Amino acid sequence: MPISANADDSLNGKALYQANCAACHGVDGNPTEFGKSLKPFPARDHRAVVGLVERDELRRIINYGIAGTEMTPKKYDLDGLQIEAVIDYMETFKYTPDLANGKVRFEAVCASCHGLDGRAKTGMGAKNLVYSTLTLQEMAHTMRYGRPGTKMTSKRHQLTNKDIADVANYAHELRYKADAAKGKKLYASNCASCHSTPSAIKLTGNAASKRTLADLSDRLLDLRITHGRHIDRAGKDVGKLSADNISDIIAHMRKSTK
Numbered sequence: 001m002p003i004s005a006n007a008d009d010s011l012n013g014k015a016l017y018q019a020n021c022a023a024c025h026g027v028d029g030n031p032t033e034f035g036k037s038l039k040p041f042p043a044r045d046h047r048a049v050v051g052l053v054e055r056d057e058l059r060r061i062i063n064y065g066i067a068g069t070e071m072t073p074k075k076y077d078l079d080g081l082q083i084e085a086v087i088d089y090m091e092t093f094k095y096t097p098d099l100a101n102g103k104v105r106f107e108a109v110c111a112s113c114h115g116l117d118g119r120a121k122t123g124m125g126a127k128n129l130v131y132s133t134l135t136l137q138e139m140a141h142t143m144r145y146g147r148p149g150t151k152m153t154s155k156r157h158q159l160t161n162k163d164i165a166d167v168a169n170y171a172h173e174l175r176y177k178a179d180a181a182k183g184k185k186l187y188a189s190n191c192a193s194c195h196s197t198p199s200a201i202k203l204t205g206n207a208a209s210k211r212t213l214a215d216l217s218d219r220l221l222d223l224r225i226t227h228g229r230h231i232d233r234a235g236k237d238v239g240k241l242s243a244d245n246i247s248d249i250i251a252h253m254r255k256s257t258k
Contacts, residue, residue, distance in 0.1 A: 011085045023035070041068075045095075051136070052165055055087055102163075130174060140164050179251065183250065199256065212257060222246055222250065225238060
């Protein structure tokens with residue numbers, strides 16, 4: 001049973017957290033030995049949720065708890081303003097991602113679908129993380145809860161909060177930082193003989209209804225460059241381009257058609 005905070009601490013987030021959360025999660029968000037021993041799942045490390053878990057989600061968890069765990073609803077112990085104060089305090093916690101751990105856990109849990117380099121050339125239909133536009137927060141949420149209707153299942157019982165934070169940061173670092181200047185040179189030597197400029201490209205097929213290249217995602221542009229209808233004519237040139245070369249070309253195309 002949670003210890004009641006003193007009246008003077010009615011909206012003191014730190015005091016409320018210590019009274020209602022610290023027995024399991026520790027005073028600074030680092031789980032206590034008791035918290036780590038909880039079954040079937042140990043208490044989570046709250047330091048690793050800062051900046052990665054939306055405030056609405058934290059509010060829901062505190063209010064209603066998590067079914068099947070020792071995290072019970074706190075809505076009977078804390079009112080709405082007190083819960084906001086607790087979240088304010090939680091958001092002061094600090095966590096430095098461990099990219100080495102992120103790499104190890106990524107390779108163990110994610111690489112079978114997304115590939116060791118994140119490019120998803122595994123035949124599993126996973127997203128190419130190099131072209132992902134997800135924020136760190138969205139990546140963490142996807143790992144935690146999965147994506148309904150896809151093979152991306154929830155990893156919240158395979159990965160700890162720290163693991164999720166580490167993997168999200170590691171996966172985010174896999175993104176190729178495309179070079180538009182390099183892409184301009186590659187475009188001139190590999191594409192300009194047929195398409196004088198990116199703005200001169202005429203879209204065909206399913207993309208014909210789109211008005212500009214800006215309407216196509218990087219992934220779709222990549223597919224059209226590497227597997228498009230022009231491949232019989234440009235195949236030799238395209239075939240020698242690396243995935244990063246194509247990313248550079250796409251960056252040039254984006255810059256020139258704004």
